Amino acid sequence: MNCTSKKYLALMNKVLDHEATKQEEQVLDQHLALCEECRMHFNQLKYSTNLLNQLAHPQLPVGFTKSVLEQLPLEKRHAIREWGSRHPMLTAVAICAVPTLVMIGARHQNRSKNDYVLINASSDQS
Amino acid sequence: MDQKEKRLIRKVKKGDQQAFAELVDRYKNSVFAISLRMVGNTQEAEDLSQETFIRAFNHIDQYDHDRKFSTWLFRIATNISIDFLRRRKANVSLDAVVPGTEGLALSTIIPDGGELPDEMMMRKETEEMVQLEIRKLPEKYRSAVILKYIEDLSLKEISEVMDIPVGTVKTRIHRGREMLRKSITAGGGMRE
Numbered sequence: 001m002n003c004t005s006k007k008y009l010a011l012m013n014k015v016l017d018h019e020a021t022k023q024e025e026q027v028l029d030q031h032l033a034l035c036e037e038c039r040m041h042f043n044q045l046k047y048s049t050n051l052l053n054q055l056a057h058p059q060l061p062v063g064f065t066k067s068v069l070e071q072l073p074l075e076k077r078h079a080i081r082e083w084g085s086r087h088p089m090l091t092a093v094a095i096c097a098v099p100t101l102v103m104i105g106a107r108h109q110n111r112s113k114n115d116y117v118l119i120n121a122s123s124d125q126s
Numbered sequence: 127m128d129q130k131e132k133r134l135i136r137k138v139k140k141g142d143q144q145a146f147a148e149l150v151d152r153y154k155n156s157v158f159a160i161s162l163r164m165v166g167n168t169q170e171a172e173d174l175s176q177e178t179f180i181r182a183f184n185h186i187d188q189y190d191h192d193r194k195f196s197t198w199l200f201r202i203a204t205n206i207s208i209d210f211l212r213r214r215k216a217n218v219s220l221d222a223v224v225p226g227t228e229g230l231a232l233s234t235i236i237p238d239g240g241e242l243p244d245e246m247m248m249r250k251e252t253e254e255m256v257q258l259e260i261r262k263l264p265e266k267y268r269s270a271v272i273l274k275y276i277e278d279l280s281l282k283e284i285s286e287v288m289d290i291p292v293g294t295v296k297t298r299i300h301r302g303r304e305m306l307r308k309s310i311t312a313g314g315g316m317r318e
Contacts, residue, residue, distance in 0.1 A: 044311045052275035065150045068179045
């Protein structure tokens with residue numbers, strides 16, 4: 001732009017950003033009334049931003065939300081529950097296995113304690 | 127942010143997918159508009175919108191309740207679009223055909239085989255022209271301009287989405303606006 005002052009360009013931006021005071025708006029208006037070049041520049045800026053504002057907001061297809069949900073990771077708690085209902089036998093075995101394993105483990109521990117006691121006892125004897 | 131949204135997010139943090147579906151319904155068209163104007167292609171924009179929501183769900187723990195949810199979400203959306211554009215730039219050679227700007231709004235309004243009235247035709251042409259010019263903007267100006275003029279965000283909100291100072295947002299918008307003015311009004315002048 002040939003108009004010597006960058007001041008008016010800055011004012012245009014302020015007005016377009018809705019940050020200009022009433023007084024600043026007046027200053028710009030007065031200048032635009034006299035300067036054809038700045039007037040055209042300002043009109044072109046307004047024209048371009050209007051076009052941007054008018055751009056359509058297209059809608060997504062109806063199934064969008066559903067297809068997003070389908071791609072989410074399975075919920076953890078639900079995942080365990082679903083596995084259980086899909087494999088009832090395995091679940092039953094797993095549930096029974098836990099106390100059995102605990103019992104075996106406990107006996108094993110007792111036995112090794114006894115062994116230890118026995119060894120201690122035998123070492124005392126010698 | 128309203129109370130209902132806060133409640134929904136708390137549920138999502140516990141893994142509630144139905145609550146997340148409600149959030150998707152609230153914001154899907156805004157996210158789609160950002161992606162579409164960033165990349166200029168409806169199919170790609172739809173894929174990127176999906177990616178945005180999936181990433182949001184997977185990282186919901188990182189969302190901070192003190193900020194606006196939309197701000198956080200739009201940030202993911204713009205980042206995903208920018209990543210995509212960089213990948214595309216890396217893959218496509220310079221003289222390859224740029225993917226089309228086909229099917230913006232009108233394809234969803236007009237039934238197959240229906241004829242376009244003149245006014246709609248004009249509107250479609252203008253839209254395509256504007257979209258093309260937006261796509262010529264450097265990414266950082268493009269996202270600022272889109273958040274301002276497509277999403278109607280305030281300068282403050284844009285600065286939060288882009289994580290840059292308000293002053294920088296202004297500079298980017300001013301430069302983007304000036305570039306669009308030049309390209310839109312070049313040659314043909316203004317069309318009403």
